[in-house]
Amino acid sequence: MTFQGDEGPVEGLRLPVFIKEKSIMRFAEILTKAFFVAAALAVVSCEDPSVGTGIQLGPGTGSGGENGSEVVIPDYDDDYSAIAGWGDHNKWNLANVHDPSIEYYDGYYYMYCTDASYGNEHLKATTGRHFPGKRSKDLVNWTYVPGPMNDAPAWVKDSLNAIRGRMNLAPIDKPNYGYWAPVVRAVDGKLRMYYCIVIDNLIGTGGWGERAFIGMCETTGPINGKWEDKGYVVCSSSDKGRDGWKRPNANDWNGYFYYNAIDPTYLVDDSSGKHYLIYGSWHSGFALLEIDPESGKPVNAPLGDPWADSVEDLTARYGIRVGTRTAASRWQGSEAPEVIYKDGYYYLFMAYDGLDVPYNTRVVRSEKIEGPYYDITGRNFTNGRGDCYPIVTHPYKFSEGYGWVGIAHCCVFPEHNGDDWFYSSQGRLPANVGGNPNSNAIMMGHVRRLVWCPASADEPGNLWPVALPERYAGVPDDKITKEDLVGRWEHINLAYSYANQQTSKEMVLKSDGTMAGALKGTWTFDETKKWLTFNVDGKKVVVCVEREADWEASPRCATIVYAGTEKSLNATWWGKKVQ
16 A cells, blocks of 8 residues: 655555554545344354354363353454444444553443544544444443543643744644544553544644644543543654754655654553553654653653753653664654563563554563563564564464454453453454455454463473464353364464465364374374474474354354464464364
């Protein structure tokens, strides 16, 4: 896709901040109608065509449902264009999701997103139009809740023009606003949201796009959309000074900002109890800014002018850099940091590349929240030592269905009162699905379980997270035996391929421990750890096996999937049993 900016097209890159809003916000109106299945599909097996409200499942069936539990896999169509109008917003479920953030609060998982809906239908809401929300009890079925605001708070314009005045630039009377990438956290009995408002104007003639702002609001009643805005937190900053905003030429993509105030996440340091905001997108990398827990504002506020003569002065006020894809570049395809803490490590998830198709997710980790962060091979992401692995998600396609692209900008969160971890992002349909030229603007919310897999067969305790290949549907976690794995599979080598879907190939696991098709060699299975080990050409690759839903099957059904990596592969392996 070619993005057209004020200075010409940019192939395959994320939009500059001043035109970022235009990349998603102006979707086409509804063009096609999609057939919607009316009956709920029962979880049995892919060979059982039964439909209805659910079938009692017994142990040992290979279908989930110990103790006769009942599970129903959602039957909604991933192409939701038929119900994309505002009049059907209560039917959306996980339709119209972009840049989600999820937090458990007061009995529900709450999700809030970037402003995005097919045809901008969410703007027809009378209240809570911006940063639209959803909530769920089970992470499978979601209902709409209003966002926190109808219009940009007055402080955004006031702050923008105060900065422009100190730069000897004229005020902007009617700024163009874009509403982007909120993060929500439960803090001190309240649900707190840090949100991004991008100014879609230029910093003077021939300048870069205007800066972005991060603000904060809080609520104790999210279902009613009643939020109290707390105002300014931080804005985009530069080390080029007040007169350094002009671009030398149209081919200069070095970037004006040092830190771009967008895509925040929020974390409480497990060791110190300190609160941090981690933010940044494309420009130079990610910043770590300490936050006062009570006020929700930086501990060193006021931050002062968003420029400085030295990087050291700037970082002392606006945050230290914890990661960058390429140290020498101001313009780079990494964004949307998400940081969690687990078992002694801080894991930093991030999105790579452009958001329409090539979006993919990587992860690095550190023993300290400030870094340095390393990938699975030992690359230092904090110092910008190139592309990092493992791949957590990537555009893909199984043999059935259209597959998914643009799978990134994630949130990662633990199960409430459980042991599982989850990954959520949007997934986009590819272009021209069903003859619809705007199908790539169809964004379905994905919720996937994370599995923690060995970096190699020789390092069984060195565990790294990857997402499962199929979305979460609440399939019961029945015991999996070696016999359950015998049969026909689809295998995907999820290696990095810019803007291309990795497609599946058939593989057969035989009862004698050999395999044929996409992988040739032998296999073994540890039922206790649920680790499937492939021995291919003398190399052992360990993947984690789980029960999940086959969303591509017709009807949808329970199946078994795997996901895992090996640090020498620079790839993740995904698989799904189909028979």
